[in-house]
Amino acid sequence: MPGYNAHRIFNYAIFAAIAALAWHESVNPKQLLALSVGFYIGTDFITPDLDTESTAIKRLGRLKILFLPYKWTFTHRQSSHNIVYGAVVRILYISIIMLVLYYVLFKSFPSGTVFFSAYILLFLIGIIIANTLHVLLDVIF
Numbered sequence: 632m633p634g635y636n637a638h639r640i641f642n643y644a645i646f647a648a649i650a651a652l653a654w655h656e657s658v659n660p661k662q663l664l665a666l667s668v669g670f671y672i673g674t675d676f677i678t679p680d681l682d683t684e685s686t687a688i689k690r691l692g693r694l695k696i697l698f699l700p701y702k703w704t705f706t707h708r709q710s711s712h713n714i715v716y717g718a719v720v721r722i723l724y725i726s727i728i729m730l731v732l733y734y735v736l737f738k739s740f741p742s743g744t745v746f747f748s749a750y751i752l753l754f755l756i757g758i759i760i761a762n763t764l765h766v767l768l769d770v771i772f
């Protein structure tokens with residue numbers, strides 16, 4: 632089973648090739664940045680291994696408590712490691728936490744325009760690509 636650093640090295644090696652290709656194809660730098668930030672978050676923080684006592688969950692420090700229900704709900708390397716819906720479930724889980732925190736702090740929800748940005752979509756795609764590479768490496772080893 633590959634460890635946290637093996638996943639990071641694998642992901643960043645693949646992403647370096649993706650980013651180089653995107654840069655070569657003259658992709659908008661802001662869009663590439665949004666994709667890269669999502670990829671970074673998906674590789675280092677919102678990984679499929681949040682379902683176990685992994686380095687990723689330990690790195691969250693006290694915020695780790697937010698992921699205890701997630702960890703209790705998902706068995707390690709089962710549905711959380713599904714390429715199709717594993718990342719989507721994690722994104723929804725974190726979105727709900729963020730919306731609740733936002734509501735607690737500001738007593739209202741953010742305007743709908745925040746959710747329909749191409750940059751947010753690229754950010755989410757970056758997370759999904761990172762999670763997919765994680766699962767592929769887990770399947771290989």
Ligand SMILES: [Zn+2]
Nearest residue numbers: 679680765769
């Ligand atoms: Zn894993």
